[in-house]
Amino acid sequence: MVNKLAVNHPWYKHPVIISATIINAFILLLALAWSGNPHELSRLLVEDGIVEWMQFLAFSLTSGLLGYVAVDRWKNGGMRLGVLVLLGLTGLVAVAALEEISWFQRILQIQSPEFFLQNNRQAETNLHNLGFGKESLHKAVLLKLILITGLIHNLFLPLLARKRPAVRTFVERFGLYLPPLAASIPYLLLVILSHLLIDHPRKGELGETFGAVHYLATVFGAYFVGVAYDKKPLFAGLDARRVSVLFTLLMFYLLMTGWMLSAGAGAIVTAVGAD
Template sequence: MENQKWYKHPVIVTASVINAFALLLALIWKDNPHELSRLLVEDGIVEWTQFLAFALTAGLLGYVTVDRFKRNGFGLEVLVLGGLSALVALAALEEISWFQRILQIQSSEFFLQNNRQGETNLHNLGFGKESLHKAVLLKIIVIAGLTHNLILPLLARKRPAIRTFVERFGLYLPPLAASVPYLILVILSHLFIEHPRKGELGELFGAVHYMATVFGAYFVGVAYNKPALFEGVSARRISVLFALLMLFLFMNGWMLSAGAGASAMMNSGIVAD
């Protein structure tokens, strides 16, 4: 169980570096609408990195689900972890509209009439005067994110039974060394970036943060009381490899944005959520 010096863990550090670099790019380009849109537009750098991070996190959770099932059989932990894996996979597919733009598939009549962007996805369906994402999902994400990343970890420092209770359900609490930089970056992005899609930065920060902390908790035991999949020297080596993989995914998000229609989106003026 790697509970010592979380702030020095390579996966935690790498996640913070990737997110800080994305915010730095946004700050450098904030007075350059073309470059800022290149970062935030549909099929841009941020969106593709989100997809890759969510997809990998779904895979990690799926791996842990299968491992728990093999060890302990079917139970509450397996049900919760399997549900989380499916939910994160759904988020990944929703982020790129189920590959619709990549495969050049026309939306059905239902989505053309009811989706705010005419895309084949659920989170942009009309909900009153707003989209489902803005009216409902965003509020749930904010409440759940603050509770999971700040309130419960702070309470667990004085009441360890809270962490034990959370882990009983197959969940984990992120270390504050990861949560605090993540939350600060979200706040800074809202304060200093002016763009219709600036919320995409916060979503990126969350995707990278959870990719790192899911791996940290379940695979190498960062701030986690249950047995991890890897321990000792092997855990450290696996962590360094995973940190390199995170950097590789960020680079791939950049390259995918260049070849997946980001330029066309900017030229067409599409900046909706």
């Protein structure tokens, strides 16, 4: 049976979905407005810049949300496959968050161990910039996996599920969810536009930020208030709407916090062309 919240409140009208799209569109418009000023655009895109701190904050909160859902399901239904999948995703997203800021290395001013000095493209303590052939692990492998997984999860499976509802049921059986097309299509469109309209060696950071904000919104929407989700969410009815509005405020607060953190940490503008 389809979740009543998803039926009574169309996806495109849900405040969390709308807020994620507005935040991502604002970031792209900001990049376009600063595209004529290399210094300002670099401030947005470089290491410890606005978008990197946004990625860290969004991934961190998403990891916390996934972990909360996993523990709640564990307590109420025992250790099942869906719980294990959610716990795995919790750890994976947490690692992604820490990788974005090199595990606090630059903030704490910690020298990289010898292994990373020799094998990391930026001499940092992180995994995604490790050398992999002529490129980094990030460019050679991870970006391709993210692209394939993102298209399958955000476009192909949701489209297929519209004609075959059993697809959504199958996905949710493993503790996963499918984002609503009302969230996925704007997200994918913004990624495409960022690659076409922005001329900067690190323009790929925009797409990563869009993804971080997109998944923060859709993870909350699915598991907590039942947006495009058939299983019982953690909140329902009036409480779900109130919590959703509060969560949108938190999302905008994260954008402001990312901006302030970038100014406090001091964006590294010398890493042109870094991953």
